[in-house]
Amino acid sequence: MIVGFAMLLTAPLLLIYSQQTTSLNDHLEDSQANKAADKIIDTVNSVYYSGEGAKRTIKISFPENVLSVIINQKLLTLNMDSSHKPYEINRWTEANMTGSLNKFEGLHTIVIENLGTQISVNEG
Numbered sequence: 001m002i003v004g005f006a007m008l009l010t011a012p013l014l015l016i017y018s019q020q021t022t023s024l025n026d027h028l029e030d031s032q033a034n035k036a037a038d039k040i041i042d043t044v045n046s047v048y049y050s051g052e053g054a055k056r057t058i059k060i061s062f063p064e065n066v067l068s069v070i071i072n073q074k075l076l077t078l079n080m081d082s083s084h085k086p087y088e089i090n091r092w093t094e095a096n097m098t099g100s101l102n103k104f105e106g107l108h109t110i111v112i113e114n115l116g117t118q119i120s121v122n123e124g
Contacts (some may be wrong), residue, residue, distance in 0.1 A: 017033040029063035041091040048095035055113040064105040095119045
């Protein structure tokens with residue numbers, strides 16, 4: 001009887017633990033993706049204002065839930081997945097951008113260069 005009662009109490013606790021762990025993982029991955037997007041845009045703006053020929057290399061880390069990275073003129077979009085539903089992280093810049101970034105999880109080396117009329121953003 002005591003074992004049955006203990007099992008009865010354990011099941012809801014395990015469910016709550018699982019839900020909280022999933023929520024925490026989503027929050028951590030979202031934070032990491034926002035930090036990466038901010039760093040890219042900050043560097044793009046810095047290179048833009050430094051003038052033609054300016055170039056910087058940065059290292060950022062993407063979480064595993066990045067579905068795609070889209071560079072479209074003045075907009076950087078990270079399409080993300082979560083335990084609830086897909087969503088986007090959008091960042092705007094002062095400069096027109098061109099280039100592409102891979103979506104894989106982990107460390108990325110990104111070269112950002114001012115080409116005069118646009119800013120090149122590519123894997124290094």
